[in-house]
Amino acid sequence: MAREDEILDRLEVRYGKDLHTQLEHKSMEELFVAVFLSPQCTDKQVNNVTKTLFRRFRSFNDYANADIRVLKRCLKGLNYYKTKAKNLKESCRMLVNEFGGNVPRSIDELTRMPGIGRKVANVILEEGYGMCEGIAVDTHCGRVARRLGLSRHKDPYKVEKDLMRRFDEDVWCEISNHFIELGRDVCTARVKKCEVCVLNDICPSSTT
Numbered sequence: 001m002a003r004e005d006e007i008l009d010r011l012e013v014r015y016g017k018d019l020h021t022q023l024e025h026k027s028m029e030e031l032f033v034a035v036f037l038s039p040q041c042t043d044k045q046v047n048n049v050t051k052t053l054f055r056r057f058r059s060f061n062d063y064a065n066a067d068i069r070v071l072k073r074c075l076k077g078l079n080y081y082k083t084k085a086k087n088l089k090e091s092c093r094m095l096v097n098e099f100g101g102n103v104p105r106s107i108d109e110l111t112r113m114p115g116i117g118r119k120v121a122n123v124i125l126e127e128g129y130g131m132c133e134g135i136a137v138d139t140h141c142g143r144v145a146r147r148l149g150l151s152r153h154k155d156p157y158k159v160e161k162d163l164m165r166r167f168d169e170d171v172w173c174e175i176s177n178h179f180i181e182l183g184r185d186v187c188t189a190r191v192k193k194c195e196v197c198v199l200n201d202i203c204p205s206s207t208t
Ligand code: SF4
Pocket: 144, 147, 148, 186, 187, 192, 193, 194, 197, 198, 199, 200, 201, 203, 204, 205, 206, 207
């Protein structure tokens, strides 16, 4: 079995097959906004903010027409909240005016909106439509990929390309969520708990 298949198999056994974002949402609109707000923040921070935000703003139209001062106040618990408020309002204006109020189904269209990079676009497509056009590489996913010797790059886009080359397209959605689980659980930025990691005998960075 190729090492890539072995890695994924073991992570599926350890963390389960059907992993999803921990960003709370009940609709496509809420998913879009939660993922939009997630860069440079923990899921917990975002969930704390969206708990009240989603009561106040219910549609893309509401965000597009929002008083920017009110929107900034609502996002205040997040890093870069001022920029995020401005970009969210503008992106929702584009969703309403250019996409008929629907979230587009391609990375190219999504990344035309301000504040949306490939990672955010990948998560929206994956969680919202079950589509995997690429692999969402966040800080955990990038770190785990490097420690496993699957990429030597720091740039998330280059890591994504390396992972896309190494893994079959039908598992692209799973890779990111499993690497994030591993990165939060044992392969953290601060400490590597290699002694309890399910990959310790096939990882070039293992300390055991
Ligand atoms: S063996 Fe250690 S370095 Fe390798 S993935 Fe596991 S925790 Fe990370």
